[in-house]
Amino acid sequence: MKNRSAAALAGLLTLTVGLRAGGFSSSAKGTSAADFLKVGMGARPLALGEAYTALADDALALSWNPAGLARTPHLSVVLAHTAYLESINFEHAAVALKLPLGLAVGGALQFQTVGDVTGRDNTGAATGGLSPKDMAFALGAAQNLGVLSVGLTGRFVKSELADAADTVAFDAGVLTGPLLGDRVRLGATAANLGGKLKFDDASNPLPVTYRAGAAVRVSPAFLLTGDAILRRDNKPVAAGGVEWNLPATSGWTFAVRGGYNTRTAGDVGGLTGLSTGLGFGFKTMQIDYALVPLGDLGLTHRLSLSLRL
Secondary structure (H helix, E strand, O other): OHHHHHHHHHHHHHHHHHHHHOOOOHHHOOOOOOHHHHOOOOHHHHHOOOOOOOOOOOOOHHHHOHHHHHHOOOEEEEEEEEEOOOOOEEEEEEEEEEOHHHEEEEEEEEEEEOOOEEEEOOOOOEEEEEOOEEEEEEEEEEEEOOOEEEEEEEEEEEEEOOOEEEEEEEEEEEEEOOEOOOOEEEEEEEEEEOOEEEEOOEEEEOOOEEEEEEEEEEEOOEEEEEEEEEEOOOOOEEEEEEEEEEOOOOOEEEEEEEEEEHHHOOOOOOOEOEEEEEEEEEOOEEEEEEEEEEHHHOEEEEEEEEEEO
């Protein structure tokens, strides 16, 4: 028993040192490229504190857990807009299609614009106007194996500053089938694997992210969800959310959501970490809204339109 305990402890210490050496700590902030990939897509996931690894069940699965594509209806379409800080905006469109034999495929496009900025040289002198922008295009597939589903996404990433750089990365995910009478789901993902962006002589990796999550349906109207998140250029993060579906009739649905994410805790002053949102649905259409405060930096607003056919 002592030998097993010592071996487990040694393994844990080795893993911790290895993760820190690989940049998986707060001391590595600013060492990853394509920061826009850190911004979660879709209003429902953001309202739930980004705890969505085990919940993904529509076209948003391409951004959160590709294995969730296997849980989509016949056809899922999501359009999302994020009004971020200052003049930064994110646009996102995704589609997923269920095929025979438990296979599902999907594609997604996300785009970030930050408005016009003034370029400067190493002396501080203005060199003209710039319009930085970033984009990512993803194609993914998932297979339902019964006990669980597995998924893979390939992503082309491009960033434009004064110059442009592009790369290719991959996501992989797994999601359990229904557990305990479909009251529990478990999921895990690895995202942004393998890619680097190179500007001039500097090359930086993408923000590699590992997630493990669980979703628990406490009652038909009450849902709890939680994620543990490990990102290459930040400290470990815990996220959790709650969703309450209010009674509705004649094809209408109404949901109230709240969440908390520790990622921004201590980074900026003011209210951070909390999120809230609403969802309104009628038959096959769903409109979701999320409000996410970023402390003294201001408020961010997320809006999504989803179709499930």
